[in-house]
Amino acid sequence: MTSHVQFPWSWVASSxxxxxxxxxxQALIEEAIDVARQYGSEQERELDEFYLEALQDEGMTVIEPDVTPFREAALPAIDRVMADMADGVREDALGDQSE
Incomplete structure (x- = not known):
């Protein structure tokens, strides 16, 4: 339940x-990307919920850790890796940190 592995629904194109x-x-493509990302993210959430419930039904104990300290500790490394990326990549990769 750490969300340390996620599919970011990224896209790549040459400049x-x-x-x-x-x-x-460009505007049409950006709109299509936004729609596809929302759809993909929703599908991932639904599958995560489905499999979590199935595992709990089979007796798995689920532990929900406080991930804030882990995220805070990882941010310097993420910033180093993302420093040379194009504008917006870091924000796009990290997504909503409130989840």
Whole structure:
């Protein structure tokens, strides 16, 4: 229950290709990406809930740790790794830290 492994629903495109698109096309692609991410994230949540319930039904004891100290301790390493990434990648990769 640490959420240390998640599928971020990322996408990748070369800047040369992206910069060659018209602004309207970029906007359409960004909108499609947002829709796909929301759908993918919802599917992942539903599967997580399904499997968690199935495991508990089979007798598994689930421990929900306080993940805040772990996240705080990991942030310097994440910042080092993400320092050379494009704008927005860090925020995109980390997502909503309140979950």
């Amino acid at each position: 040369r290709w992206w910069d060659g698109l018209e602004a309207d096309d």
